[in-house]
Amino acid sequence: MRALLSSGLILFAAACSGTDSRSTAGFTADGQVIAMSGGEGGASNACFSCHGLDGMGDGVSVPRLAGLDAGYLQKQLEDYAGRLRDDPAMYEAARWLDDDDRRAVAAWYAALPVPPGAAATAPPPPVWLSGRPGAVVPACAVCHDAQGQGVGPGNPAVAGQPAAYTLDQLRRWKTGGRRNDPRSVMSDAVAGLTETEMRAIAAWLETAPIAPPPASDAATASASAAAAARPEASRGVRRPGR
Missing domain, CATH: 1.10.760.10 (Cytochrome c-like domain)
Structure with missing residues (x-):
């Protein structure tokens, strides 16, 4: 070092x-x-x-x-x-x-x-796994995996990032401050999230195990x-x- x-x-x-x-x-x-x-x-x-x-x-x-x-x-x-x-x-x-x-x-x-990943200390928020029934809020896990490890090309791992950073990015997607997602997938996905849900997602991802590099x-x-x-x-x- x-x-x-x-x-x-x-x-x-x-x-x-x-x-x-x-x-x-x-x-x-x-x-x-x-x-x-x-x-x-x-x-x-x-x-x-x-x-x-x-x-x-x-x-x-x-x-x-x-x-x-x-x-x-x-x-x-x-x-x-x-x-x-x-x-x-x-x-x-x-x-x-x-x-x-x-x-x-x-x-x-x-x-x-x-760092080697540790077991998650808390379950993901319901909206992460299931979205929100009755509203246009898709499950985050569809693209980012149940543990935030990412799913295939273009859907990055998001686990293990600082909560403040993740919350800021979610807010930017929601307000149009960030717009570099193909076909506005992220912008549409977070449009219906509440501030409480975004905070819960950010806090949980900070504690989720860091994904290994893609194989x-x-x-x-x-x-x-x-x-x-x-x-x-x-x-x-x-x-x-x-």
Whole structure:
């Protein structure tokens, strides 16, 4: 850990130097280097400064990236860069990276180890498993699994994320503040949720066991293909001389 921290700090400091193609190429050498240096976006956009050296987030409002599907992570970076998923800080971090950079950093975070999952301490909220009869509220488990482990391509694992982060995302889906879901699936799914239900879901998911990385690359291939199909976001921003 000390060696990783030292290398990260060296990259963090070095990223403040020149901006020509020779000096910036070193900061996009691989996914770890991008995460530690911010790539061409520079030290102020280094991923580890918010998501941690281990990719586990801050346990409050910054999500865990370690162990998530690489294709899903790449798609989020593409969506941040294209402002389909609006967040000023993540826009700045993602817009400097081209498609290869985003693929590399996504793959690095996906490969990071996660703590072994413990048995869930509480059952999921009824709305998670069954939806709400008599209202247009589908069961969350249909897409995200009974334990939040994710179901197939495009339906990510959501267990083990901070409650505050999950609640914020649910609110954004509900109010239209987040809109990067294919065919508005998430927006429609949460439209009928109450604040109480959203809080219950977020609190339970925080205690649910973290899903192991996908055994198949099906989700990765699917999400990566969708991300790469958006060239306006994939090109990224390039500093002078690149």
